[in-house]
Amino acid sequence: MFRSTPRAVMAAVAAGSATLLLAACGEQATTGAGSGPWKPTRPIEYVAPAGTGGGWDTLARTSARVLDEANLVDRPMRVINKPGGGGAIGWSYIAQHQGDPHKLFVTSPPVLLVPLAGESPQTYKDFTPIARLNTEPMAYVVKANSPFKTFGDLASKLKSAPKSVSIAGGSGPGSLDHVGLAGAVQAAGADASQVKYVPFDGGGEALTALLGGHADAAVAGASEVTGLVKSGDLRVLAVSTGERSAILPDAPTLTEQGVEYVFDIWRGVMGPKGLSESQIAYYEEAYKKMIDNDAWKKESEKLGWTNAYLGSAEFGAFLDEQNESFSAILTDVGLKK
Missing domain, CATH: 3.40.190.150 (Bordetella uptake gene, domain 1)
Structure with missing residues (x-):
């Protein structure tokens, strides 16, 4: 039968303490506590x-x-x-x-x-x-042959006969496109609650609906409309940034047209x-x-x-x-x- 000597006991205690110390240091390295700036330890x-x-x-x-x-x-x-x-x-x-x-x-x-x-x-x-x-700016767009030439034209129609104009967006009521549209409409003096907003599942579907004649205008991110603007299928009434967009340089801003609204x-x-x-x-x-x-x-x-x-x-x-x-x-x- 093995019998511990005082020296053996002290050695075992020291070894155990060292193990605990190393474990504590390892935990600190993982959590970042007391070991300098934190870094991720896994993907x-x-x-x-x-x-x-x-x-x-x-x-x-x-x-x-x-x-x-x-x-x-x-x-x-x-x-x-x-x-x-x-x-x-x-x-x-x-x-x-x-x-x-x-x-x-x-x-x-x-x-x-x-x-x-x-x-x-x-x-x-x-x-x-x-x-x-x-x-990224929001873009308010119509088909190239639309009677609306400016955002002001669209706003005027929304004031006089709001339900006669349908505007497509790529998100649900109360989400991104709808709010970007509602804020601009309000700033232009129309009643945003009366706007006929038609939601679709993504900007691509909203623009397809516009091109197919199922909406009179659409609102989408500038990057989503750029290709169709360059091809001549769509025309931009306005962008929502304070300054003109680099990818839609010919499109006027809302503020240029007297509508004090910026939506990034x-x-x-x-x-x-x-x-x-x-x-x-x-x-x-x-x-x-x-x-x-x-x-x-x-x-x-x-x-x-x-x-x-x-x-x-x-x-x-x-x-x-x-x-x-x-x-x-x-x-x-x-x-x-």
Whole structure:
């Protein structure tokens, strides 16, 4: 039978203490506590809360590719599509992983609009803002042979006979396209609640309806209409940015036509609630460097995106302002829940 000597006992205790110390250090390295700046320790799940091919999917895959190829992140970015509910399915998934710094999602105005319309139990306050990345103008378009020559012509008709004009959009009532239209109509002096808005599943379907004579006008992102404008099938009445768009340089802005309204389709990145300052800072820095990367600039120019970086705190304040503005518009058109 083995009998422990005092020296053997002391050696065992020392070995056990060393094991515990190494384990504690390993845990600190994983969590980032007390071991310097945080870094991801496994692949980053990057959620696009929609199907493939849309704006969120394009943003996720483009930014993931640039971040990976430029070695701006320490682990691969793996894009996961979680479509449904105007984004609500993806947001619900992220909300189940509070405090997990290895999950991010791309976002845009629907993260505010869908909850305001009562279609999602989560709101933007249930997540951590990481960075706003870019913006894109909204375009108000008609067929090339339309009698409406300016946005003012369209607004005049909406004032005198609103139900005689149907306007197609690629999102549901109270979401992105509808709010971008309602705000412009209100600013032009018409009653936004009386506008005959016809929702479709995506900008492509809305523009197809316009071309097929099933709508009198349409509202969509500038990048979605560019090809049809260049081909001569569509004409732009106005874009919603303060200055003319680089991809639609001949299209006048709303403000040029006396309509004081600016609506940018902003896009950004958020994470689960409960991320640490070190984790937020890691991703902030990665995206800030990405914005200055030549490959990103080339993709942005091709897609009609304007870089508009905001860090976490500034992005959070921006979201508060946007939420208040959208709430007022949805109240005016009777869609806020």
